[in-house]
Amino acid sequence: MAELSAKDTFSRKRLRADSLWLTMPGLVYMALLLILPAGALIWQSFVDPKSGAFDLSVYRQMFSAGVYVKVLANTFAISAQVTLVCLLVGYPIAVWLAGMSERRRRMAMWLVLLPFWVSPLLKNFAWIVLLARKGIVAQMLTGMGFDTQLDLLYGRGAVIFGMAHAMLPVAILTMLPTMLSIDGRLIPAAMTMGASRSQSFWRIFVPLSMPGVAAAGLLIFVMGLGFFITPALLGSPRETVIGQMMITQVQQLFNLRLAGALAALLLAVTLITIAVYDRFFGMSAVSGNGASTKRGGVIGAIGGAVIEIGSGVSDFIANLFPARLGRGVFTAFVWIVIAIMIVPVLAFPPMAFSGSSFLEFPPKSFSLKWFQTYLSSDQWMGATSRSAIVAIVTGIIATLISGMAAYGLARTQRKAGGVIFLSFMLPMIVPNIVIGVSLFYVLAKIGLIATDTGIILGHTLSAMPIVFVILLTTFRGFDWRLLQAAATLGANGWQQIRLVLLPLIKGGAIAAFLFGLLHSFEELTIALFVGAGVKQTLPKQMWDDIILSISPTLAAASVFIVAVVTVLFVIAEKARPR
Amino acid sequence: MRNPADPITTKGITIAMSAASASTPEIKLKVQGLAKLYGQTTALDHVDLEVRKGELLTLLGPSGSGKTTLLQLICGLQEPTSGTVIIDGKDQTHAPVNKRDIGVVFQNYALFPHMSVAENVGFALKMRSLPKAEIDAKVAKALATVGLAHAAARSPSQLSGGQQQRVALARCLVYDPAIILMDEPLGALDAKLREVMQIEIKRIHRETGATIIFVTHDQQEALALSDRICLMNDGKIAQLGTPRQMYDEPQNLFVADFIGVSSIIRGTVKAGALEAAIGTLPIAGDAPPEGTTGAIVVRPEVITLGEGFCEGRVRETVYGGSELRVIIDAGEQEIIARAPATAGDVEVGSTVRFGWAPETARFLIDKA
Numbered sequence: 018m019a020e021l022s023a024k025d026t027f028s029r030k031r032l033r034a035d036s037l038w039l040t041m042p043g044l045v046y047m048a049l050l051l052i053l054p055a056g057a058l059i060w061q062s063f064v065d066p067k068s069g070a071f072d073l074s075v076y077r078q079m080f081s082a083g084v085y086v087k088v089l090a091n092t093f094a095i096s097a098q099v100t101l102v103c104l105l106v107g108y109p110i111a112v113w114l115a116g117m118s119e120r121r122r123r124m125a126m127w128l129v130l131l132p133f134w135v136s137p138l139l140k141n142f143a144w145i146v147l148l149a150r151k152g153i154v155a156q157m158l159t160g161m162g163f164d165t166q167l168d169l170l171y172g173r174g175a176v177i178f179g180m181a182h183a184m185l186p187v188a189i190l191t192m193l194p195t196m197l198s199i200d201g202r203l204i205p206a207a208m209t210m211g212a213s214r215s216q217s218f219w220r221i222f223v224p225l226s227m228p229g230v231a232a233a234g235l236l237i238f239v240m241g242l243g244f245f246i247t248p249a250l251l252g253s254p255r256e257t258v259i260g261q262m263m264i265t266q267v268q269q270l271f272n273l274r275l276a277g278a279l280a281a282l283l284l285a286v287t288l289i290t291i292a293v294y295d296r297f298f299g300m301s302a303v304s305g306n307g308a309s310t311k312r313g314g315v316i317g318a319i320g321g322a323v324i325e326i327g328s329g330v331s332d333f334i335a336n337l338f339p340a341r342l343g344r345g346v347f348t349a350f351v352w353i354v355i356a357i358m359i360v361p362v363l364a365f366p367p368m369a370f371s372g373s374s375f376l377e378f379p380p381k382s383f384s385l386k387w388f389q390t391y392l393s394s395d396q397w398m399g400a401t402s403r404s405a406i407v408a409i410v411t412g413i414i415a416t417l418i419s420g421m422a423a424y425g426l427a428r429t430q431r432k433a434g435g436v437i438f439l440s441f442m443l444p445m446i447v448p449n450i451v452i453g454v455s456l457f458y459v460l461a462k463i464g465l466i467a468t469d470t471g472i473i474l475g476h477t478l479s480a481m482p483i484v485f486v487i488l489l490t491t492f493r494g495f496d497w498r499l500l501q502a503a504a505t506l507g508a509n510g511w512q513q514i515r516l517v518l519l520p521l522i523k524g525g526a527i528a529a530f531l532f533g534l535l536h537s538f539e540e541l542t543i544a545l546f547v548g549a550g551v552k553q554t555l556p557k558q559m560w561d562d563i564i565l566s567i568s569p570t571l572a573a574a575s576v577f578i579v580a581v582v583t584v585l586f587v588i589a590e591k592a593r594p595r
Numbered sequence: 596m597r598n599p600a601d602p603i604t605t606k607g608i609t610i611a612m613s614a615a616s617a618s619t620p621e622i623k624l625k626v627q628g629l630a631k632l633y634g635q636t637t638a639l640d641h642v643d644l645e646v647r648k649g650e651l652l653t654l655l656g657p658s659g660s661g662k663t664t665l666l667q668l669i670c671g672l673q674e675p676t677s678g679t680v681i682i683d684g685k686d687q688t689h690a691p692v693n694k695r696d697i698g699v700v701f702q703n704y705a706l707f708p709h710m711s712v713a714e715n716v717g718f719a720l721k722m723r724s725l726p727k728a729e730i731d732a733k734v735a736k737a738l739a740t741v742g743l744a745h746a747a748a749r750s751p752s753q754l755s756g757g758q759q760q761r762v763a764l765a766r767c768l769v770y771d772p773a774i775i776l777m778d779e780p781l782g783a784l785d786a787k788l789r790e791v792m793q794i795e796i797k798r799i800h801r802e803t804g805a806t807i808i809f810v811t812h813d814q815q816e817a818l819a820l821s822d823r824i825c826l827m828n829d830g831k832i833a834q835l836g837t838p839r840q841m842y843d844e845p846q847n848l849f850v851a852d853f854i855g856v857s858s859i860i861r862g863t864v865k866a867g868a869l870e871a872a873i874g875t876l877p878i879a880g881d882a883p884p885e886g887t888t889g890a891i892v893v894r895p896e897v898i899t900l901g902e903g904f905c906e907g908r909v910r911e912t913v914y915g916g917s918e919l920r921v922i923i924d925a926g927e928q929e930i931i932a933r934a935p936a937t938a939g940d941v942e943v944g945s946t947v948r949f950g951w952a953p954e955t956a957r958f959l960i961d962k963a
Contacts, residue, residue, distance in 0.1 A: 205672050206705035208692040210719035210770070217693075220718075224709045 039425030040437050043418045043481070047440055050478050054455035055280070055447060061458075062277030075278045085262070089282070092258040095176060095248065096241030102181040103237045104230060106354055107188035111229075112222075113351045114189070115196035132358040133186035134586045136539035138556055139575050141179050141250045142563055143361030146368060146376045146572075148175065148251075153378050171253045179247040184240060185358060188233045195229025196222075215335050219328035224320065231298045239287050243448025246541065250563060259283055260450045267454055267546065277458075280451045287448060365579055369572035376569050391573040400558035401577070404538055407469060407554060411476040412484075412534035416526060418477070419485040419533075427492035438489075445482040449542040452479060457546035467551035475543035480533040487532060487593065491525025524592040531589035535582060620647035622684075623806045624669065624774055629678030631664050638664040640830035641678065646774065651800050651807045653817040656827035657853070662810050663778065665827070669808065670697050670776050683773045693722075698767030700777040704759050706751040712738070712762050713747040719770040737769035740799060757788045764796070768803055777809045781816065793819050814854050818842065826850055842894075848959050851892040858898075858930045861890045869958065873905050873925040877953040889960040893951055895920065898932040900941070903950015905930075909943050923947060 065072035079085045110129070114122055132140070148154050148169040155169055169175060199222060207217035245260025259279055266276040335343065364378055372382030391397050422441060426434055444452060456475045457466065465471040495518070503513045541556040548557055555578065562571050624646040631639040639661045646652050654662040667673040669680055671692040679688045687695050698719075706715050713734050720730040738744045741761035751759055760780060767775045777796075781789045797820060800807055811817055817824050818838045826833045826841065826849075834841060834850045845851035852859060862871030867882035869875065869891055876891050883889070900921065907925030914920075914936065921941050923930040932949060934941060941947070 200703075200705060200708075202701050202703070202705040203707060205692065206699065206701055207707075207718065207722075209670055209672075209695075209697055209699040210766070211693050211722040212718070213693055216722060221707055225707075 036425040036428040037431060037433065037437075040422040043422035043485075044437065044440055046418060046478070047443055047481075050456065050474060051443055051447065051452065054459035055284070055451060058273070058277045058451075058455040058458045059281040059284070060277075062274050062281055066274070075274045079275065079278050079282075088257050088259060088262050091256060092242060092260075093286070095173075095180065095256065095258060096238050096244070098177050099180045099184065099241045100234050100237045102177060103184050103188035104192075104234055106181065107185055107192060107233065108226075108230065109347065110185075110351055110354055111189050111192040111196055111226075113347075114193055115199075128355050128359060129186050129189050130586065130590065131583065132362060133190060134535060134539075134582050135362050135579060136541070136556065137180075137183035137244075137246050138539070138541050138559060138563075139365075139578060140183050140361045141247050142559070142571065142575065143364050144175075144179050144182070145170065145250060145563070145567065146378050147361065147364060170251055173252070173256055175251040176248050176256045179251040180241065180244060182357065182361075183244075183247060184237050185354075187240070188237055191233035191236055192226065192229040195232070196226045199225045213332060213335070214340075215331035216328050219324050219331065223324060223327065227320065228298060231294065235290065235294045239290060239446065239448070242283055242287060243450040245450060246560075260448075263450055263454055264545070267457060268550075273454075273458060276454050280454055283448050283451055287446065291446065362579060365572055365575045369569060369576045371569055371572075373569070376567055376572060387569040387573040388576075390570045391577070394570070396553070397555075397558060397570065397574060400553040400555045401574075403469065403552065404555035407472050407476060408534045408538040410473050411480055411537035412530045414473070414477045415480045415484040415533040416488070416530040419481055419488050419529065420526065423485055423488035423492050427489060427495070428497070441485040442482050444479045449479060453542045453546035456543060457549070460547060466547060467549040469552055471547045472544055472552060472554065473537075475547045476537040476540055477533075479540060479543060480536040483536060484529045484533040487525060487529040491522050491529070494525075495521060528589040528593035531585050531592070535585055535589070538581065539578070620650075622646070623648045623682070624808070625679075625681040626665070626669065627679045627681070629665070629668055629680065630676045631661075631668060631673065632676045637830050639668065639675075642830075642832055644825060644832065644835070646806060646808060648806055649804045650822040651797075651809060651820060652823045652825060653809045653811055653821040654825050654827060655811055655814060655817040655853075656833075658812060660827040661830040662812075662827050664830075666776050666778055666808065666810050669774070670699050671695050696773040698770065698772035698775040700760075700763045700767055700775065700780045702778045702780070703783055704751075704763040704780075706759055706762055706766075708751060710751075711747065712743065712749050712751060712754070715751065715762055716766045716769050719766065723770065733769050737765040740768060740803065741765045741795075756784050757792060760784065760792055761795070764799065768799070768805065771805075773806065775805050775807045777807060779810055779812070781811075781813075789816070796820065818854070824854075826853060828853075845892065845957065845959070847962065848890055848892070851957070851959060856895055856931055858893045858895070858928075859890045860893070860928055860930075861888070863888050871928070873907070873928045876904070876956075878958045879953040879956065883958065883960060887960055889958055891956050891958050893930075893956045895931045895933040897951045897955035898930070898949055899951060900932055900934055900947055900949050903948050905950055906946060906948050909941055909945050909947055912941050912943060921947075923949065 062075055063071060063073070065074070114125055114129070117125060146152060152169075203221050203225070204217045207221050208214070212220065243260055245258055245264065248256045248258045249261055259282070263276050263279050266272045266279065367380050368376055368378050369387055370383055370385065371377060371380030371387070372384035373380060419441070422437070426437055452475070456471070456478075460466045460471045460474070465474070499517050499521070500513045503517045508516060539556055540554075541560055544554040544557045545560065548554060553561075555574065559571055559574055562568065622645050624644075626642060626644040628641045628643060629639060630637070630641045642661070642665060644665075654665060656662045664673065668675045671680075671687070671690060675688065679686055681687065682695060682697070707718065710718070716737055717730045717734045720733060725733075734747070735744065738747055741764055743758060743761050743765065746754060746758065746762075751762060754762065763780065781792050784792060793816060796807075796809075799805075809817075809820060818841075821838055823835065823837055824841050825835045828849050833853075834846045836844075841850060841854050845854065848859060851857050860869070860871050860873065860876065862869040862876070864870075864878070864883050864885060864887040865875075866885070868877055869889070871891070878891070905925055907923035907928075907930060909921060910924045910929075911922040912919055913922070917936055919934045919936050919941065921932045921934055923932060930949065
């Protein structure tokens with residue numbers, strides 16, 4: 018008996034050690050394609066290419082020239098403003114979703130998830146048309162008696178709006194889980210003790226939802242720092258951000274040292290932001306392992322004041338107006354925001370079927386000619402088929418590597434688990450533009466630039482976080498005793514996997530694969546650098562066309578992309594376990 | 596106390612009128628004709644109930660019997676379909692939760708995780724805008740009452756289940772509400788801790804004189820804690836009375852079956868005795884009319900083994916430390932008896948005679 022139990026603990030130990038090894042391929046991948054290239058890119062910015070000596074000249078150049086400092090300030094200001102807008106607008110939507118019954122919420126979630134999966138490129142492109150000088154929004158505003166010569170596009174306002182619009186679903190989806198984890202009886206409990214509805218909301222719900230708000234704020238701000246699509250499409254030269262500057266340095270000036278310096282700066286700010294966040298809120302709120310909020314300090318004092326003021330004001334307002342009016346205003350706000358989120362997605366088909374030779378909304382005539390143009394163009398068809406192939410291969414590789422790692426991590430109880438989890442999240446933390454430029458720098462040296470393989474390698478890297486998280490959730494939700502049960506019933510190792518494990522994780526694996534595929538299918542930044550203008554993917558082709566000449570062919574391509582995204586996303590959502 | 600039906604429920608009006616007299620207890624809560632429908636299903640069917648000041652009343656019943664619905668209607672978390680809720684003489688039927696003078700101990704306590712123990716306990720006072728010094732003093736006193744004065748600065752997550760339970764209780768005691776409602780508050784604790792907390796709740800109840808309505812599905816807990824038990828079934832009150840009345844004088848078969856262990860022997864009345872499958876059984880007191888169907892209810896402890904007017908086969912014996920439970924098959928009828936554990940083994944499969952003194956059993960008429 019003693020012998021048996023000793024053998025048992027031994028095998029369990031061995032299993033644990035074994036399982037953690039499964040994360041190795043993924044970690045090596047991260048090291049080779051993320052840490053090494055980013056490190057190399059930043060390293061060369063410190064080295065004089067001729068003498069090989071340590072040299073800070075590019076940094077001196079960067080900080081002394083007024084234009085760079087202004088771009089830096091722009092980037093931070095825009096990112097901070099977008100973060101604020103996303104949190105303020107997204108919070109009520111998340112509250113609305115959190116307050117629903119499970120069944121209704123599943124339906125309502127589609128309204129947020131669909132815009133989430135349509136890429137910022139497409140969403141911003143739609144706004145170019147909708148917000149144009151004689152566009153529908155300007156016409157509506159004119160009709161309401163505003164100035165007839167409205168310039169809605171190409172300014173700070175348009176950039177903030179477009180970026181916040183692109184990132185709002187991320188903010189909502191990040192805030193929601195924390196709200197859902199709040200014990201539903203706390204509000205009634207507060208009310209039995211004499212708190213009014215608004216008092217219990219401000220004093221109980223708001224503080225408990227803060228970890229999610231902080232996590233969303235961090236995510237949006239960090240994403241915003243490397244974001245360049247909206248400023249490029251909806252902004253004027255005054256709204257130039259670091260991302261655009263990096264593209265110029267790499268693609269037009271071939272100044273990789275300055276690009277490296279900008280990347281170093283971007284990365285440093287990102288890491289400082291994360292460190293500050295960790296100091297005040299703790300990283301656990303992001304990885305979702307329990308909400309241990311640190312209390313006290315400056316943030317605590319500010320939070321306390323906000324809660325006092327908020328509850329006081331809303332009590333005051335609640336006393337002035339009937340409750341039904343307040344609820345009506347809230348509902349109206351929610352639906353207006355959701356309409357704004359969805360509208361660009363729905364605007365593509367009418368634009369694509371237009372008979373006009375330029376993009377307009379609403380269309381004045383119907384024709385299929387733009388689809389014919391799209392389908393008969395070698396350039397568009399080449400980009401489309403390349404994107405499809407790259408996306409499928411990316412989905413497969415990312416699922417395999419992440420699947421092994423997620424299995425390994427789900428079965429370990431070691432402390433290293435947290436570090437490994439964060440390692441797989443790195444492609445989300447490091448700004449996409451930094452990844453793109455680093456890969457451009459390193460892949461050029463080994464001849465993988467302007468190849469499909471290069472794009473696949475890059476896309477696999479950036480698809481890894483989402484694929485990994487879905488698979489980790491799947492494996493964590495798996496009851497491992499089922500395998501033991503199968504073993505006691507006589508199943509051998511392979512039979513346990515084939516007959517018990519695989520059927521139960523199938524849904525999660527399919528969802529992970531499809532989301533990885535979708536991510537690649539819509540990815541622009543990495544394709545922009547690694548494709549190097551030779552190997553065009555569909556989003557890259559669209560980007561070029563939007564920059565050079567906007568034509569209704571773009572709308573036709575957009576309809577195709579939205580259709581693919583919608584179908585795959587619906588399948589993936591249905592497959593995903595909950 | 597011949598009539599186990601409590602006079603209070605039927606004569607509520609007269610009592611309300613003479614509330615000032617010292618002999619009649621003050622009524623804290625009065626529920627009249629309270630009903631709740633969910634679509635077609637009746638969760639609560641026109642219930643009348645009065646709770647006296649300072650008493651601990653349990654709402655007992657199987658799940659789906661309407662006890663939680665009744666609790667939610669009393670504290671205002673649900674709106675009744677019809678009927679009234681009167682707290683301290685005031686009609687509160689449609690008052691919002693936060694305007695009723697009630698305290699609730701929730702099933703899993705619902706302590707605010709972002710507040711310290713002291714902040715949790717002081718929350719209701721803060722909502723009533725009491726001065727800080729007064730809040731601190733009251734919180735300290737309430738925490739002392741539940742024996743947690745040392746834990747004021749801790750966060751609820753650092754406390755054990757029993758301690759969290761005490762905090763939830765202190766959170767209600769501190770503002771001295773008219774009624775404290777407790778919704779299966781001991782359900783999450785293990786058996787040993789449950790017993791400790793039952794004694795603790797009894798002590799706190801005695802010391803504070805609070806009026807408590809305690810919801811449970813555990814009849815042992817109800818018997819141990821209550822001044823009175825309100826047993827519910829199918830959205831109605833099956834019986835209301837002291838624990839002793841409920842056990843010794845059940846008014847219908849549901850009560851007899853739900854509270855304690857009993858053997859229920861069905862049959863028809865013939866010549867002042869009950870004709871049952873296992874024989875003719877004596878009925879104590881005035882015999883019901885000829886032909887009445889009903890059942891005789893016998894508690895295990897009154898059954899004597901080895902002699903008596905019935906015979907059966909021992910199917911199973913269950914050893915329980917202080918006693919030995921003996922399950923006897925008398926034809927189709929199952930009889931549960933009890934023997935002292937010191938009496939030695941009763942052999943399974945052996946035939947045994949048994950009986951009881953007629954006045955120790957009760958005859959209950961079948962419901963029409």
